[in-house]
Amino acid sequence: xxxxxxxxxxxxxxxxxxxxxxxxxxxxxxxxxxxxxxxxxxxxxxxxxxxxxxxxxxxxxxxxxxxxxxxxxxxxxxxxxxxxxxxxxxxxxxxxxxxxxxxxxxxxxxxxxxxxxxxxxxxxxxxxxxxxxxxxxxxxxxxxxxxxxxxxxxxxxxxxxxxxxxxxxxxxxxxxxxxxxxxxxxxxxxxxxxxxxxxxxxxxxxxxxxxxxxxxxxxxxxxxxxxxxxxxxxxxxxxxxxxxxxxxxxxxxxxxxxxxxxxxxxxxxxxxxxxxxxxxxxxxxxxxxxxxxxxxxxxxxxxxxxxxxxxxxxxxxxxxxxxxxxxxxxxxxxxxxxxxxxxx
Ligand code: HEM
Numbered sequence: 001x002x003x004x005x006x007x008x009x010x011x012x013x014x015x016x017x018x019x020x021x022x023x024x025x026x027x028x029x030x031x032x033x034x035x036x037x038x039x040x041x042x043x044x045x046x047x048x049x050x051x052x053x054x055x056x057x058x059x060x061x062x063x064x065x066x067x068x069x070x071x072x073x074x075x076x077x078x079x080x081x082x083x084x085x086x087x088x089x090x091x092x093x094x095x096x097x098x099x100x101x102x103x104x105x106x107x108x109x110x111x112x113x114x115x116x117x118x119x120x121x122x123x124x125x126x127x128x129x130x131x132x133x134x135x136x137x138x139x140x141x142x143x144x145x146x147x148x149x150x151x152x153x154x155x156x157x158x159x160x161x162x163x164x165x166x167x168x169x170x171x172x173x174x175x176x177x178x179x180x181x182x183x184x185x186x187x188x189x190x191x192x193x194x195x196x197x198x199x200x201x202x203x204x205x206x207x208x209x210x211x212x213x214x215x216x217x218x219x220x221x222x223x224x225x226x227x228x229x230x231x232x233x234x235x236x237x238x239x240x241x242x243x244x245x246x247x248x249x250x251x252x253x254x255x256x257x258x259x260x261x262x263x264x265x266x267x268x269x270x271x272x273x274x275x276x277x278x279x280x281x282x283x284x285x286x287x288x289x290x291x292x293x294x295x296x297x298x299x300x301x302x303x304x305x306x307x308x309x310x311x312x313x314x315x316x317x318x319x320x321x322x323x324x325x326x327x328x329x330x331x332x333x334x335x336x337x338x339x340x341x342x343x344x
Pocket of ligand 1: 036037038039040042043046099102103106111112116119120121122123124126127130201204208212213214
């Protein structure tokens with residue numbers, strides 16, 4: 001051992017071989033297929049969000065009178081500010097896409113079934129927290145659309161039965177959207193939601209680690225298992241490298257834009273949330289405010305308790321995969337509502 005190695009071992013007495021034995025579990029062969037390894041993608045993109053978000057915080061000013069100007073300064077004044085903003089925005093989009101794809105793969109492979117029900121429930125919380133991160137981040141730009149999007153969001157929260165009024169007042173920092181609202185959304189976006197995502201992700205990974213990933217029959221030519229270090233780590237690193245290139249290409253070709261400055265007195269003609277809420281927005285347009293909010297809430301609750309519903313469905317019809325049918329109908333409905341809103 002080198003002198004530096006020996007020095008370090010005395011000051012930092014960690015047994016590397018034992019550490020390797022604990023962390024280097026065999027990985028099932030099917031995780032060689034990238035769609036089974038999609039769980040690492042949101043984790044990587046979250047790390048990108050944290051790094052770029054901290055750098056943006058050096059310039060962003062969370063005050064209603066100065067927020068928009070600070071974003072304008074980041075976009076066109078600060079050196080590489082446009083790049084930072086664009087990477088942050090595209091990584092947010094990518095994280096939402098990755099979490100949705102990961103959910104779809106987990107659902108259609110039945111990986112939420114016993115004993116992984118809690119992994120699924122924590123996963124659902126991660127999905128909701130990721131969407132909340134997008135929603136609160138959008139509001140900080142303080143352009144017309146983001147300002148009015150925040151107003152609509154707080155009205156939707158107010159329509160939630162029983163707790164809605166209190167929740168909306170908490171979010172707005174008063175009876176109406178006002179100067180305190182930006183502070184509330186800012187704290188949510190930079191502290192509470194990332195903290196929740198980090199905590200939930202650790203719990204999620206601890207559960208994945210405790211149960212191991214669902215065993216599937218390997219395809220011909222696939223090993224039954226392979227080592228986490230270096231094989232799986234290298235797969236994840238290759239995915240991270242491709243994502244890094246994709247984020248940079250997107251940031252250069254389609255950089256984050258800045259709309260008109262927010263005007264609390266002039267409602268824009270077309271208010272629209274970010275694309276990942278199009279399905280809910282279209283659904284709200286098709287129903288009344290209260291029914292719309294109730295529908296989205298019930299759908300989210302059904303998703304959380306799906307492992308229990310699946311048990312009942314399988315008891316009722318052991319030979320038919322009813323869950324797959326319901327899942328396909330749900331995905332189609334979300335895609336159709338999203339496209340409808342996008343093309344309207
Ligand atoms: C920030 C978000 C998330 C992260 C970082 C994450 C991470 C991971 C990782 C690394 C795995 C190991 C296998 C794989 O790579 O696919 C995994 C498995 C799993 N995830 Fe997630 N996940 C997230 C969100 C979700 C969501 C939204 C759900 C479902 C609603 C979910 C449900 C599950 C389940 C049930 C497993 C076990 C799969 C199996 O045993 O095959 N996760 N997750």
